[in-house]
Amino acid sequence: MPRDTQSTPRTDQRSRRARARQRTAGFLSTDTAAWIGGFVAAAWSRYEFDLTPGQLVRTAACGAIAAAVHVAVAALRRIYSGRHPLGSLQEVQGVAGTAAITMTIVLAGLLPMGERPVPASTPLVGGALALLFMLTARFAYRQRRDLAMRPDARSSSPVLLFGMGDAGQGLLRAMLGDPRGRYLPVGALDDDPDKRDLRIGGVRVLGGRRDVHTAVRRTGATTVIFSVANADAALIREIREATLEAGAAFKVLPPVRDLVDHRITVTDVRDVQISDLLGRRQIVGDLPLSTNSLTGRRVLVTGAGGSIGSELCRQVMKADPGELMMLDRDESALHGLQMSLAGRALLDGPELILADLRDDEAIRRIIQQRRPDVIFHAAALKHLTLLQRHPGEAVKTNVWGTLSVLDACRDVAKFVNISTDKAADPISVLGYSKRITERLTAHAASRFPGTFLSVRFGNVLSSRGSVVTAFQQQIEAGRPLTVTHPEVTRYLMTVQEAVHLVLQAAEIGQDGEALVLDMGEPVKIADLARQMAEQAASTVPIVYTGLRPGEKLHEDLLGTGEIDTRPFHPLVSHVAVPALDPMEVSGLDPYGDPVTIIEQLSLLCAQPSGPVVDGPLGVPLQSR
Numbered sequence: 001m002p003r004d005t006q007s008t009p010r011t012d013q014r015s016r017r018a019r020a021r022q023r024t025a026g027f028l029s030t031d032t033a034a035w036i037g038g039f040v041a042a043a044w045s046r047y048e049f050d051l052t053p054g055q056l057v058r059t060a061a062c063g064a065i066a067a068a069v070h071v072a073v074a075a076l077r078r079i080y081s082g083r084h085p086l087g088s089l090q091e092v093q094g095v096a097g098t099a100a101i102t103m104t105i106v107l108a109g110l111l112p113m114g115e116r117p118v119p120a121s122t123p124l125v126g127g128a129l130a131l132l133f134m135l136t137a138r139f140a141y142r143q144r145r146d147l148a149m150r151p152d153a154r155s156s157s158p159v160l161l162f163g164m165g166d167a168g169q170g171l172l173r174a175m176l177g178d179p180r181g182r183y184l185p186v187g188a189l190d191d192d193p194d195k196r197d198l199r200i201g202g203v204r205v206l207g208g209r210r211d212v213h214t215a216v217r218r219t220g221a222t223t224v225i226f227s228v229a230n231a232d233a234a235l236i237r238e239i240r241e242a243t244l245e246a247g248a249a250f251k252v253l254p255p256v257r258d259l260v261d262h263r264i265t266v267t268d269v270r271d272v273q274i275s276d277l278l279g280r281r282q283i284v285g286d287l288p289l290s291t292n293s294l295t296g297r298r299v300l301v302t303g304a305g306g307s308i309g310s311e312l313c314r315q316v317m318k319a320d321p322g323e324l325m326m327l328d329r330d331e332s333a334l335h336g337l338q339m340s341l342a343g344r345a346l347l348d349g350p351e352l353i354l355a356d357l358r359d360d361e362a363i364r365r366i367i368q369q370r371r372p373d374v375i376f377h378a379a380a381l382k383h384l385t386l387l388q389r390h391p392g393e394a395v396k397t398n399v400w401g402t403l404s405v406l407d408a409c410r411d412v413a414k415f416v417n418i419s420t421d422k423a424a425d426p427i428s429v430l431g432y433s434k435r436i437t438e439r440l441t442a443h444a445a446s447r448f449p450g451t452f453l454s455v456r457f458g459n460v461l462s463s464r465g466s467v468v469t470a471f472q473q474q475i476e477a478g479r480p481l482t483v484t485h486p487e488v489t490r491y492l493m494t495v496q497e498a499v500h501l502v503l504q505a506a507e508i509g510q511d512g513e514a515l516v517l518d519m520g521e522p523v524k525i526a527d528l529a530r531q532m533a534e535q536a537a538s539t540v541p542i543v544y545t546g547l548r549p550g551e552k553l554h555e556d557l558l559g560t561g562e563i564d565t566r567p568f569h570p571l572v573s574h575v576a577v578p579a580l581d582p583m584e585v586s587g588l589d590p591y592g593d594p595v596t597i598i599e600q601l602s603l604l605c606a607q608p609s610g611p612v613v614d615g616p617l618g619v620p621l622q623s624r
Contacts, residue, residue, distance in 0.1 A: 005022030009356045024080045031130075032067040035102075036132030039063030042122045042400060057116040062106070063126065070102040070130075074584045080376070082314075094458075095134055103127035109410075120350055126331055144202065159183045160221040161229035162212070162239050164205055165188040171227050171253055171269070176201045179239065181271070188221040204560040207234070212242040225269055227253040237531070240272060274461065274468055274532060288536020293507060294319035297413075300372035301326055302357065302405065303379030307463030308418060311329040312376050313337060325370055328379070357401025367408035374414045380434070383465055384422070387429040388550040391597040398433035399585055400439075406444045406582075409452075416505050417441040417454040421491055424456070424559040428550030432601035438514050439580030439605075445512035453509040453578060454577065456516045458491025458555065460498050471529060475536045479528045480543040489522035489554050501572075516557050516573040566595045580604065 043059040044051050051059070074080055079094050106123040110116050148261050159175075161168050168188070188200070191208040198205045206215045212224065224243040226236060229435065236252065243250040252272050299316050303309040304326035310333075313326055320481050328334050334352045339345040353360050353370075357379050367375075380398050381387055387394045402417065409415050419438050422431035438454040445452035461468050467490070497517070507514045533540040546555065558564055562575045588600055 027080060027306040028071065031070060031134050033131040034133035035067035036060050036063035037064060039118065039122055039126035041129050042126035044122060046119050046160055056436065057293055062118050062122065066102055066106045066123065069105050070098060070261050074098045077209060077217040088589045091138065092135060092230055096131060097405070099127055099131040107408055146176065149177050149179050151175065151178060151184045156182055156184040157223055158219060158221045159185040159223045159225055160219060161185060161188045162226050164188050164195050164200070164226055167229040168227035169200055172200055172203060179241050183223070183499060186221055187215055189215055207534060209239060209242070212239065213246040216248050217244040219407050221248055223251060225250040225251045225253060226541060236272070240569045258294055260353045264521040274528070294321050297373040299325065299376070301376045301378060304379060305330045305337050306329045307460060307495055308498055309378040310340065311335050312378060313341065315499050315503060317341060324351055325353055325372060325459065327355055327366070328350055329354065329613070331383070336349045355614065357404055358396050360404040363393060363404045364408040372412060374506065375376045375405065375409065375416070376410055376416050377402060382430065384430045384550055385427050385548050389594070391429045391594050394429045394433040395588050395590040395597065399436050399588070403440055403582055403585065406440060408449055409444065409450065410490060412450045413452060413512065414506055415441065415444065415452045416502060419454045419456040420504060421456055421458045421555045421557050424562070428548070429598060429601060431604050435605045436580060436585065437602065438577045440582060442512040442577040443579035443581060451509065451511050453505060453511065453574065454514040454515050455502050455505040457501055458519055459494055461494050463495060467525060467528065470531045475532065475540055480541040481533060482543050482545050483526050483529050484545055484547050484551060486526050486544055487553060488525050490525060491519045491557065492523045493519055510574065512577055512579065514575045514577050516575055518571045518573065519557070574594055
């Protein structure tokens with residue numbers, strides 16, 4: 001059995017070599033015939049189509065000599081060794097160059113002769129004809145091979161591609177080069193009039209966005225694949241609606257920013273997601289990012305099991321850190337995180353840290369013992385309505401938990417506190433608590449040598465507890481979609497955008513400030529609900545419940561008095577944050593009356609910076 005296993009690769013290798021030798025022999029024979037035929041055709045036309053047998057023999061002999069010279073030159077230039085892809089521009093240049101050298105050598109041999117066996121024009125005209133014959137043979141072989149590589153029409157689905165830019169053409173070629181592929185391109189669409197009737201691999205551009213229905217009916221396509229890179233959401237919705245009306249399925253190619261690590265393949269095609277249909281421009285691709293500063297560094301992520309924390313861990317891993325430490329109080333979340341990163345979850349590695357931000361001593365010991373260089377602080381309670389009813393929990397986790405981490409960060413090079421747009425002119429417990437963490441972080445920046453800053457962004461799509469996740473669960477349960485108000489809007493971003501901004505902050509953020517991403521126009525939640533309802537298999541009603549305590553009709557990215565400065569990138573604002581002395585939060589009583597706690601949190605957000613005193617940042621344990 002082992003012998004058979006070992007012999008199979010050898011057999012395949014011998015088979016490939018045999019096919020290569022056979023192909024080389026075929027092209028050698030073809031090229032030889034091309035030279036002889038080219039010389040004969042050139043001489044025949046030169047003598048006005050009246051060649052004597054003697055002239056024909058001499059011409060054929062000269063053609064054979066030219067073919068021998070061609071083979072010798074081609075061998076020196078490795079034309080037959082597979083140096084260039086068959087039928088490629090590089091091979092055309094190689095064959096043409098070899099033919100030109102051959103013509104020059106043969107002509108140079110003929111010119112000194114007193115009595116030439118063929119006219120002096122024969123090498124030039126015959127060489128040109130020989131080159132035409134050789135290239136025709138190669139293109140015919142390439143065409144035959146390409147046709148053999150196409151998906152089988154009997155087992156693949158006919159598809160239309162909308163968008164023939166670089167991404168669309170790359171996808172088209174990937175489909176045509178996959179004989180076992182599930183998609184067979186039968187046509188394409190593009191709004192660019194210059195691409196009308198363009199043919200790529202035999203696939204023709206049939207029209208633009210107004211021709212979706214006609215093209216589907218004409219070609220029998222069962223699926224339309226949207227392949228426009230970084231397209232406007234309105235265009236995606238328009239083409240999707242036209243496709244569904246035509247009775248075809250609709251799929252999309254992810255934005256180019258999601259495909260930077262590999263060439264476009266058929267497996268990249270996916271179903272449309274709600275993030276594709278958002279009425280806002282995705283801007284991650286516009287933000288240059290370098291994670292070189294994380295390479296070889298010890299990185300700690302708190303709240304690592306959450307939506308932001310887990311994506312942070314995945315992105316940090318790509319930067320090749322010296323050590324990645326993932327801290328969370330949820331053991332199940334850590335289990336799932338390790339499974340997604342390593343493909344296993346034995347929970348036996350030092351990279352996983354089970355700890356609670358509320359345990360001040362444990363957090364202090366962990367940071368002192370593990371000595372992280374960079375900390376991304378993503379751990380927090382985030383559900384606005386629950387925190388509005390239980391403000392003491394926000395004090396213990398969001399405020400004091402963040403302070404516990406900051407207390408131990410004397411030797412940390414960078415600390416990035418993850419905040420929210422609700423911290424801008426806050427009116428909720430969540431907003432108050434996160435604004436306080438921004439101010440505490442700014443205070444740490446004034447006391448410690450490292451860089452301490454915050455990053456502020458909007459709602460994250462498809463994170464745990466997000467509006468999209470809630471809508472999906474309601475649709476699956478067959479319940480109405482609940483929206484607080486017909487006019488309520490929110491800034492929405494994908495988890496990739498959120499993490500990209502966090503990593504960007506670690507690169508360009510300065511001490512004590514908050515970085516705010518320009519997220520374009522806010523999204524109307526009622527429109528988002530309608531889009532998701534339209535994708536549901538059955539009719540889904542929308543119910544308006546009214547704004548809850550602490551909720552705004554429209555969120556703000558910048559608070560009153562905050563100056564929008566963008567020194568490093570036009571899409572990232574740098575906002576100065578006033579420091580807050582930790583002693584000011586020591587008087588909070590998380591077990592007191594909720595109304596009183598909320599009032600105290602509000603005052604801490606509004607008051608100016610307290611005095612900076614000598615001594616440690618932290619507050620004595622007994623005061624918390």
